[in-house]
Amino acid sequence: MSAKSDRDAHNANSNTPVPYQLCACSICRKIGGYVGCVNIGGIAESLQVVKGQELIKYDLSPHSRYHQNQLRHTHLFVTYGYELLSFAMIRADSFLSRKYHAIKDRGTPDEELCSSERSFCSNCSSMLWLWDHHWPELIHPFASAIDTELPEPAEMVCIMEDSKPKWMRWPEGTKSTHSLYGKDSLEEWHKKHGYFVE
DSSP states (O other), X not given: OOOOOSXXXXXXXXXXXXXOEEEOSHHHHHHHOSSOEEBOEEEEEEEEEEEOGGXXXXXXXXXXXXXXXHGGGOEEEEEEETTEEXXXXXXXXXXXXXXXXXXXXXXXXXXXXOSEEEEEETTTOOEEEEEETTSTTEXXXXXXXXXXXXXXXXXXXXXXXXXXOTTOOOOSSSEEEOSSOOSXXXXXXXXXXXXXXX
């Protein structure tokens, strides 16, 4: 399910459109359901208003507060064309998104607020995207919010296995599992497997 409105729309591109990596950390499992979350990479600076510009005020400069102040007011649905990923972000005053900063190491002396922000539709609770100020040039749409077909990976990369409960099973099919993270970034994995879109 995706959050939808026709008040305004925006486009953005992705170099890394394959939903290959499944995270089973406690945060992803609790907000995403059974096995966790899969997201892809989007290019934040490629965001373009295609209609309803008067409804959105934002600054896309690298040091702007756009992501912190505007992404919370935006909803997401995604369309996929084989050569690039376009996702339209839409806003309506009655459907404001909500942001969530997870707490890692909850209940321990190392407990802290995560730097990443997860945005959700306040109307239907759909997870929309993740954004982190450490990588302001990227946003990460959740694959579950994408309505159209994405390329199917030959192998899934399953991360955060040490966080996965014993009762939970990884998906069927070819996969690699990792205690924490895989060795490749989103970009490195896409380039290595021939999926990177220039």
